[in-house]
Amino acid sequence: MSTDDVLLDFGRAERIGFDEAIFCPGKSRAQLIEILHRAQERGASLLLTRLSSAQREALPVELSQALDYEPVSRTAFFGPLRPEVGPARIAVVAAGSSDAFVTWEILRTLRSLGVPATAVQDVGVAGLWRLLDKLELIKSHPVAVVVAGMDAALPTVLGGLYGGVIVAVPTSTGYGVAEGGHTALNAILASCAPGVMTVNIDNGYGAACAAVRVLRAMDRR
Amino acid sequence: MSTDDVLLDFGRAERIGFDEAIFCPGKSRAQLIEILHRAQERGASLLLTRLSSAQREALPVELSQALDYEPVSRTAFFGPLRPEVGPARIAVVAAGSSDAFVTWEILRTLRSLGVPATAVQDVGVAGLWRLLDKLELIKSHPVAVVVAGMDAALPTVLGGLYGGVIVAVPTSTGYGVAEGGHTALNAILASCAPGVMTVNIDNGYGAACAAVRVLRAMDRR
Amino acid sequence: MSTDDVLLDFGRAERIGFDEAIFCPGKSRAQLIEILHRAQERGASLLLTRLSSAQREALPVELSQALDYEPVSRTAFFGPLRPEVGPARIAVVAAGSSDAFVTWEILRTLRSLGVPATAVQDVGVAGLWRLLDKLELIKSHPVAVVVAGMDAALPTVLGGLYGGVIVAVPTSTGYGVAEGGHTALNAILASCAPGVMTVNIDNGYGAACAAVRVLRAMDRR
Amino acid sequence: MSTDDVLLDFGRAERIGFDEAIFCPGKSRAQLIEILHRAQERGASLLLTRLSSAQREALPVELSQALDYEPVSRTAFFGPLRPEVGPARIAVVAAGSSDAFVTWEILRTLRSLGVPATAVQDVGVAGLWRLLDKLELIKSHPVAVVVAGMDAALPTVLGGLYGGVIVAVPTSTGYGVAEGGHTALNAILASCAPGVMTVNIDNGYGAACAAVRVLRAMDRR
């Protein structure tokens, strides 16, 4: 099996403003090496998502050490990081500490895009005061990315209190009927609060990109 | 087809304290007439649930007129009603006015059992102040039956604010992923609030019986 | 059954910037009349969604005639309409003409909020040139609401060509595995294009609100 | 990644009468250490649920040894235990010995809350005499928590013989269509016996809390 099946989309930034990110599950060692070498040749920076420890450790040491890896989110930066620009306009609001693997995928994706953000964690609505205490802080951001698993009631409650953009991310945290995140996803989709949007279960990368699309719309004028 | 396939369980009240209630879907005119006649012979009172208008209208007029029918809940009382006894110890808390068909099945079932209740409606958490305004009222009851469809976030929020017994009833209100009530049911089951219980989708009758089981435990001493 | 179970949320506009809209399925004639009367008393305007012809025709004639009703989307305006302000910043992009019931719910909701929009219809990607012909038009808007049923490939293709905000709306159009819109929804959630967001199946109202939340973020500075 | 994402809800006992319990799946070593240290600082006792052997063994030895760990239920007590008060008012009734991992989560949660209970195990209805032999014992308790997997017929049969409060817990025991516990859950929800309530699959913790809510209602007068 040759690796010329890897066509990196280095033109994507021009077309839609995002560098290519590499989704790592199922990629072989040979494919990952090829991808990193091509990026090196062009001097491009890359974000790698869902890179397992095993995949990282299997890389040649000079590539492995060149990665800035964060294990909770399983993300890695390759190549120089963009500087962060301007104040935080995105609040990343998470219901529980079990959702940290998604929360950190969002924060790391935003970092790789040079976009500052504010993290507001552990504010699930079964302890309502935790959210109400942080409400003014959240309101100071035009965009909220809201991370919630299990019954995912947080986006609905926030959606009735906050008029900014809400990008919800259901997580696969939970067991029984919550296992896999479908209940969280469906609860968000069925939310009674007007104008809550969602992305795929555990898709922190996608939510960060969605939030950045909103910032770009804001910057367009 | 003969009707001696109808074995009414008139001994149920003795065993577990509930009169037999008649679940009407799929029952033929002949079966319904037989059931009502047997109850008449014994001087028993009956609650009929999910009796469609068509079923009611197909009955002989003397039976049809003997029914105390409520169309939103599609319930009917047959025979003399028990008196209501004591103060309301059950709060029936409903998220939205579209859930009224379930809310009223609960209230009517409680009425048929002679149990007073307080209705608190339209307090869905997408408009959080509506719930907070009624919180003290709800807290004055040891048992809350909580009716919610769509994303059913209400039982979770209430479960974090109220220490009484919570019997949730998911409803089939909604469309898309909410259609049929499975999202509401699963959201309740996956609730982060400790000790929230549920019954089947739209099962107002069962929720009322569950609440009455709790009252009986309270009265046991 | 009394109607004081209707608690209209007239304060919602203040909190999050949307007037209350009335979701009509399951609402009785009495509830609808009560809602319209309360709005009249306060001089409030209302948007009614998913109002069936039967529900509309059952209203007293003075209320029925006061509604500005559109049958494809089953929406009605009650009370004076806000003026439309400014240029169209939202493109409503629809894959097929069978999705018109959703497309028009979006357009009508935006109209009720006084937000101009541009409709771009019948550009499903099985005939790719139709989309490519309209690409520059779409790009001139910072926000695209994208309506697609069946396999819902349109948001993915557009997501790779357009850097603005994309709010996808899966529709229930289709049969077999497409029936009910779950395939469209899941295809959108699983999209390879970065940053595509979605709302519930057929939820034109919610998508319009989501797009307006983005416009407000844009206007915030 | 910092750990200030952990906001323990030490006020929960005041609001709804339950101490915070820690659901351990997905929590990192650092998060668990932080949680235990904060509890230590405040002199609070904690219940940890679904703590894997691997998670426990990864803790510093002084924390690991401070845990009172039970491996079947994967629960741990941290800090001094409350005394048990009064006679057993809760019967924990289990269909099969394969369900012991749930049965013991219930018993351990009740123990952590200081609530005595009676265990009645291996009384599945495929051998009906086993249940009938224990019926008087069960009836001497006002509340029964009923654990059942596979087809979960036990709550229905008990529901027709016993007038007390029934909190059912479906378990994930089984294979084929029973795998994951959804059949057990749905059979309980569809029960013909009036007033049976349920919690999520394998949710022994939640069932114990629900039973305790009932005891508190009983003690309220």
Add this chain to the structure above:
Amino acid sequence: MSTDDVLLDFGRAERIGFDEAIFCPGKSRAQLIEILHRAQERGASLLLTRLSSAQREALPVELSQALDYEPVSRTAFFGPLRPEVGPARIAVVAAGSSDAFVTWEILRTLRSLGVPATAVQDVGVAGLWRLLDKLELIKSHPVAVVVAGMDAALPTVLGGLYGGVIVAVPTSTGYGVAEGGHTALNAILASCAPGVMTVNIDNGYGAACAAVRVLRAMDRR
């Protein structure tokens, strides 16, 4: 559209001992007439299943009147009936009176095959005494066809008390999670009682054929 697409399998009785039965849903008037005429030509008797009232009324009057139609089961006999032979060796045991449409499809299919049976109805296990009262009667038959909807606990309980052949038939009776009969089916498949068999939801015809296969095995020696 011609009707020579109808290939009746008049040789089936020879091969496996059952006459062809006609499953009517989706069959056009022309197809039904063709089928009945071909049977008439050969002097064959037919059983028609799930023949709607509308389909029957649309037939030419001489065909319509030649049918012996039973509306609860929607079955019709066409042509002379076989005589019933011997004592009843099959007990048809039904949990509830709402399941009568299936119970009668079984009884009518057996009648068309000339096989006597005993009906034992309304013995659902939520009122356990009803079953126990009939247990000796059921035990006097070597085969039991057991009809149950909702949580379908009856086959499990009977399976632990009765050593004969058990053919269960789940029914679509119920609502919420029980809607459509999948919970009943799955509960039967997951039964803890050894050796319970099942057929498709509402498949009274198939259950009757299965029971007759057993009788033929008994008669084989």
Add this chain to the structure above:
Amino acid sequence: MSTDDVLLDFGRAERIGFDEAIFCPGKSRAQLIEILHRAQERGASLLLTRLSSAQREALPVELSQALDYEPVSRTAFFGPLRPEVGPARIAVVAAGSSDAFVTWEILRTLRSLGVPATAVQDVGVAGLWRLLDKLELIKSHPVAVVVAGMDAALPTVLGGLYGGVIVAVPTSTGYGVAEGGHTALNAILASCAPGVMTVNIDNGYGAACAAVRVLRAMDRR
């Protein structure tokens, strides 16, 4: 609502060799009229699929009468028909007469494309001789479109006996677990016979197009 949302794809024949066909569900009277008028203007012929009787009858009489409508398949030809060319190279093989609504959609689509075909109906494998009798006839065609509902065993059995191209079409015929056709679809996808392909449930139109793609490949040399 204007009708300029209808963008007919008259260039499709050039690109991929199929004229546009009109999928009618959800299309309004105004949309259908607009479509037919545009086709008339260009002298184009159209195939309409799933046109309900109600939709047809609602058309202006001159359009309604210009349609060549077949009610079982709910298809209509509009404009002059292409001549049929050459011998039948496609066998349309159907398991049961209840599947005729799909069988005829295939035959009518092929007719509209000018492609002759041979119908072989009612050869379900529960009566195996029916298929074996027709095997030589089927083998004389290079392509078989195989229509089957319920358990859809026909494509597997044929796939082991016939080396030509097999395009299976699962149908929604059936009840219980067969309802909606998902079991038929999945059984075909899981077929042990090598090289069986499928299309969506009830998608006779798509299967016909697939078969024609094969004929074109055959004609390419």
Add this chain to the structure above:
Amino acid sequence: MSTDDVLLDFGRAERIGFDEAIFCPGKSRAQLIEILHRAQERGASLLLTRLSSAQREALPVELSQALDYEPVSRTAFFGPLRPEVGPARIAVVAAGSSDAFVTWEILRTLRSLGVPATAVQDVGVAGLWRLLDKLELIKSHPVAVVVAGMDAALPTVLGGLYGGVIVAVPTSTGYGVAEGGHTALNAILASCAPGVMTVNIDNGYGAACAAVRVLRAMDRR
């Protein structure tokens, strides 16, 4: 945790003619030892099903060596085996060699009950001649237990050729839509052949018990 939660049902043989069998998944080492000791004390023989190698190896060596273990089926006999009595009246017919883990659970369960059987393997209908070659052999048995995974077409084809009792066992063999065996199960339930019965996915034990119930009915006269 004590082991007095194990209530062996040694009276089951009297009630319904089957010794207790031990379903091992989820059982702890302590529970298994307790069960084997109790059987030893009473001189009872036991069948253990789904006993993993790990569970077996964890037992004390004197118990482990006393087991007659078969690794494909993961069954073990404990205590003296009943003699086999009489000729084989059950044919165990299997579609593929990947289903051997189920086929052998059936054969081993029958052996433990002292019931002889004939194995007919690898006769899946994608190679039809394999089944036709064995048809006379199968027909010489009054009962066939039919094992099939993936699309499970074998029971349908056999059901049209063989008039004996058919107990089908769907298996979890397969991938994609076949994964888990639900397609095989549903295809069997939807079978067009009259009188095919089924048990849970992979439930070889249950199918063997069902077949033995039929033999007992045959022996009853």
Add this chain to the structure above:
Amino acid sequence: MSTDDVLLDFGRAERIGFDEAIFCPGKSRAQLIEILHRAQERGASLLLTRLSSAQREALPVELSQALDYEPVSRTAFFGPLRPEVGPARIAVVAAGSSDAFVTWEILRTLRSLGVPATAVQDVGVAGLWRLLDKLELIKSHPVAVVVAGMDAALPTVLGGLYGGVIVAVPTSTGYGVAEGGHTALNAILASCAPGVMTVNIDNGYGAACAAVRVLRAMDRR
């Protein structure tokens, strides 16, 4: 357990033109050895699919070394390979490099059948230019096998641009709602492009056979 349960279908090539291929999951070491020995005895060549590394390594070294094994696809050739004949008439078109395990199963199956093919990889439509660049190359082949996971939009877009035969293969690549490949499968089945066919999720072997059936039809004249 004996191995005479293995009936290899060496006559299949005659009947339908494919040699037997061995699907390896669930096959024991003994079964695999038996199969390879029988093939050796007859001088037959075999394709083994989904052979895990563990299974391969467990074989006797002379068999293990006789296999031509490819680890990404987990396929092995046993015995002499057929020569490749003629020009490539099949294009294998893959959306992403994560799908390589399926792409290579297709290519290896075609190789084992002696059929040349052209691989076109990494042309997912979220970067549309990648597909458009390769369109002429694809069009030069009469058959395209199209591999796509997640939302699987590629077959639809290609289906509107390319008139040849399209055999789609959904893959299990992805997470959340994409996990397991059901969304990809359903999106393909619901495709708006006319005449797209599919096989089971990840079924590269079946897709290759389907494509070869088409080539044979082309060669038939």
